[in-house]
Amino acid sequence: MPKPVFTLAEGTFVISSHVLILTYHKGQPLSDPSVSTTLPIFGGGGIATLGDTLLLETLAHFNRERIPERSVILVVHAKAAGAWGEFEVTNNISSLTCAKFLNGVGKKTPVLFRLSTTGGEKGSADTVRDVRGFSVKFFTEEGNHDIVGNHIDLILQFWDFHVNQPESVHALMHLFGSRGLPDSIRRVTGFGVHTFKLVADDGRFRYCKFHFRPVQGVTHFSGQEAERIAGANPDFHNKDIWDAIARGNFPAWKLYVQVMEPEQAEKYGRALFDITKVWSHKDFPLIEVGQMTLNKNPGNYFAEIEQAAFSPSNMVPGIAMTPDPMLQARMFAYPDAQRYRLGVNYSQLPPNRPIAPVYAPYERDGTTVTKNYGGDPNYVRSTLSPGVSTRAITQIRHLERVQPTATLGLNEIPVDDEDFQQPRELWRRVFDKSEKSQWVSNISETLGDVPAPLREAVRTMFSKVDPDIGQLLAAKFNGNSHL
Numbered sequence: 006m007p008k009p010v011f012t013l014a015e016g017t018f019v020i021s022s023h024v025l026i027l028t029y030h031k032g033q034p035l036s037d038p039s040v041s042t043t044l045p046i047f048g049g050g051g052i053a054t055l056g057d058t059l060l061l062e063t064l065a066h067f068n069r070e071r072i073p074e075r076s077v078i079l080v081v082h083a084k085a086a087g088a089w090g091e092f093e094v095t096n097n098i099s100s101l102t103c104a105k106f107l108n109g110v111g112k113k114t115p116v117l118f119r120l121s122t123t124g125g126e127k128g129s130a131d132t133v134r135d136v137r138g139f140s141v142k143f144f145t146e147e148g149n150h151d152i153v154g155n156h157i158d159l160i161l162q163f164w165d166f167h168v169n170q171p172e173s174v175h176a177l178m179h180l181f182g183s184r185g186l187p188d189s190i191r192r193v194t195g196f197g198v199h200t201f202k203l204v205a206d207d208g209r210f211r212y213c214k215f216h217f218r219p220v221q222g223v224t225h226f227s228g229q230e231a232e233r234i235a236g237a238n239p240d241f242h243n244k245d246i247w248d249a250i251a252r253g254n255f256p257a258w259k260l261y262v263q264v265m266e267p268e269q270a271e272k273y274g275r276a277l278f279d280i281t282k283v284w285s286h287k288d289f290p291l292i293e294v295g296q297m298t299l300n301k302n303p304g305n306y307f308a309e310i311e312q313a314a315f316s317p318s319n320m321v322p323g324i325a326m327t328p329d330p331m332l333q334a335r336m337f338a339y340p341d342a343q344r345y346r347l348g349v350n351y352s353q354l355p356p357n358r359p360i361a362p363v364y365a366p367y368e369r370d371g372t373t374v375t376k377n378y379g380g381d382p383n384y385v386r387s388t389l390s391p392g393v394s395t396r397a398i399t400q401i402r403h404l405e406r407v408q409p410t411a412t413l414g415l416n417e418i419p420v421d422d423e424d425f426q427q428p429r430e431l432w433r434r435v436f437d438k439s440e441k442s443q444w445v446s447n448i449s450e451t452l453g454d455v456p457a458p459l460r461e462a463v464r465t466m467f468s469k470v471d472p473d474i475g476q477l478l479a480a481k482f483n484g485n486s487h488l
């Protein structure tokens with residue numbers, strides 16, 4: 006029997022005797038596939054590197070592992086509704102960011118919106134329990150800015166994954182509550198999820214989180230209603246938003262930011278960059294920014310929504326990335342998927358074309374390119390045709406603190422009790438007695454067909470949130486012969 010070549014971190018579970026010897030895709034031994042090569046930054050953050058072959062190969066392979074026979078080449082975010090609209094600034098936040106589209110109360114920017122189910126394929130029902138993808142593209146005067154987030158402010162994957170990534174226990178607590186079953190996508194919240202930076206005119210930055218709140222309010226289905234509608238009209242949500250816009254009943258969302266000073270951030274701990282945690286609203290209250298209103302349905306769904314390409318790498322000066330390696334991985338993965346899914350000229354397609362002028366002669370030629378640059382130099386730093394920028398370097402470059410002893414390499418962030426604190430708060434302080442028992446039945450329904458050892462691992466994971474949950478789940482499993 007071969008020995009496992011990596012050790013599982015505390016808090017993970019080995020559920021079978023099936024041991025696999027892991028290698029890179031060219032056969033070199035691999036110590037731990039769950040960890041990427043990063044340069045650690047404080048607060049659990051880190052900078053991913055282009056030298057991380059495992060990360061780049063895995064992301065690029067993931068993007069190509071389905072034949073592009075339908076909307077998105079991936080197994081996720083295939084089914085969606087989309088619409089055009091506009092964003093209007095309603096609050097002066099110029100002291101926080103020099104992003105031009107966020108400066109000037111009353112300023113308007115066209116937007117494209119896409120709201121997807123995560124797990125469902127193209128023909129799936131809209132009303133199943135799922136995290137919704139929440140994508141917004143702002144066509145600003147300085148190029149496109151995208152927020153590609155979720156309707157829940159945290160992330161998660163599914164069972165076998167979860168028991169080995171207990172950090173996502175918090176998102177699971179939310180998904181199996183009412184937030185997993187919105188009754189209309191006009192009434193879902195939206196989150197940028199990751200921590201970003203807002204950069205001011207003088208180059209000062211603050212960390213921030215983006216929040217969209219529906220002006221229509223937030224409401225939900227009961228489990229029974231959702232199931233009935235999934236059978237009666239699998240396209241319920243997509244029809245609902247389409248009809249509302251067609252009737253002139255335009256859905257709107259307010260955009261807010263939570264803002265953290267760098268000095269506060271240094272003391273904030275793991276919740277700073279970790280997208281399985283949220284920032285306290287008490288300590289970091291929402292600051293209003295503006296309002297997004299959707300006012301136009303797509304004329305041709307394929308051309309305008311299917312071919313839309315959102316990416317967290319689309320950022321304008323005034324908003325910047327942070328040392329969250331998952332954000333950095335996404336910044337490579339989305340455009341890579343889009344080059345494959347839509348072709349190398351995907352940026353020139355109508356839903357992706359910036360309204361700002363584009364001059365990028367270092368990307369030219371290739372198949373399906375509609376724009377070229379004649380005799381302009383295709384190399385940087387030409388003396389005859391020097392490139393100039395409209396922005397000062399200080400608005401684009403900013404300080405980040407690297408630990409003096411940082412090691413470049415496999416830097417795992419160990420799971421610790423901090424991963425269970427926020428879900429514990431939710432269970433103990435937010436859920437009342439009936440919500441607790443309902444949540445337990447919501448979650449045990451999905452565990453019916455799961456192998457017993459994995460079910461046990463799920464129970465152990467939730468026991469760390471609160472031993473009561475473990476006991477309630479055990480009672481469900483024991484009292485129910487088919488579980």
Ligand code: HEM
Pocket residue numbers: 064068077078079081082085119120121137138139140153154155160197198199280313314315331334335338339342343346
């Ligand atoms: C490292 C982890 C992740 C990777 C590698 C990844 C990768 C991808 C890729 C390649 C696409 C398809 C892009 C396209 O073809 O247009 C996609 C779609 C999407 N992902 Fe992720 N993703 C990750 C995590 C996340 C997270 C954390 C969120 C939410 C915060 C998220 C939200 C979305 C959304 C909303 C879409 C659909 C975009 C659209 O509306 O077109 N993903 N993901």
Ligand SMILES: *[C@@H]1O[C@H](CO)[C@@H](O)[C@H](O)[C@H]1NC(C)=O
Pocket residue numbers: 097098099100110
């Ligand atoms: C917006 O705020 C900035 C700084 O806080 C201030 O200098 C500016 O005058 C304000 N603009 C308007 C239109 O109120």
Ligand SMILES: *[C@@H]1O[C@H](CO)[C@@H](O)[C@H](O)[C@H]1NC(C)=O
Pocket residue numbers: 181182183185186225226227228229436439440441442443444447
């Ligand atoms: C269980 O699911 C139903 C249907 O979504 C939802 O209304 C309810 O709030 C959930 N219960 C809890 C406590 O999360």
Ligand SMILES: *[C@@H]1O[C@H](CO)[C@@H](O)[C@H](O)[C@H]1NC(C)=O
Pocket residue numbers: 347348350353354355373374375
């Ligand atoms: C390339 O982009 C143009 C829009 O500028 C579009 O008309 C054309 O269909 C695209 N080609 C492909 C193969 O996607």
